[in-house]
Amino acid sequence: MAKLLLNLRNVPDDEADEVRALMREQRVQIYETRPSNWGISAGGIWLSDDADYPRAKAAMDAYQAQRGAIARAQRQEELAAGTAETFGALLRRRPVFVLVTLIGMLLVASLVLLPFLLLRG
Structure with a gap:
């Protein structure tokens, strides 16, 4: 039975491409499902053979740790340079939206708490 390796919901194209390349490097057979027309399913990258799961999972864990470290370093650089998206910057740029x-x-x-407040009395 196939195993889901990566749900593609909110996954950038570059990350999906890197995962595909990583699985080719590891010689892991994968296939993809497309997103549904109505947005119920986002598609995914699946393993064709369950026996490849431990190897694929280990490779994915290492890849995601590396990608996370890079993203955190980029965020720190943006914060140090003053170009990072912050609440204050968003408030200044789009005050009505905020x-x-x-x-x-x-x-x-308030709608969630209203019944509790009304029943309290």
Whole structure:
């Protein structure tokens, strides 16, 4: 039975390409499923043979650790250079969006808490 190696939801194209290349390097047979037309399934990269799973998983773990370290280093560089996306920068650039989002969050939280507050009395 096939095993899902990587769900492609919110995965950038460069990462998916690197995973495909990594699996070719490891000589692991994979196949892909496409995203559904209605967005229910995002597609995925699957292993053809379950016996390859331990080797593929070890390679993926090492790859993701390396990619995470690179992303964290890039974030630190952006923070040091002052070019990182921060809440303050977003508030200055799109104040209406931030305020509407915060009001929406407060509205949802109040609707969730309202029954508890009404039943308390």
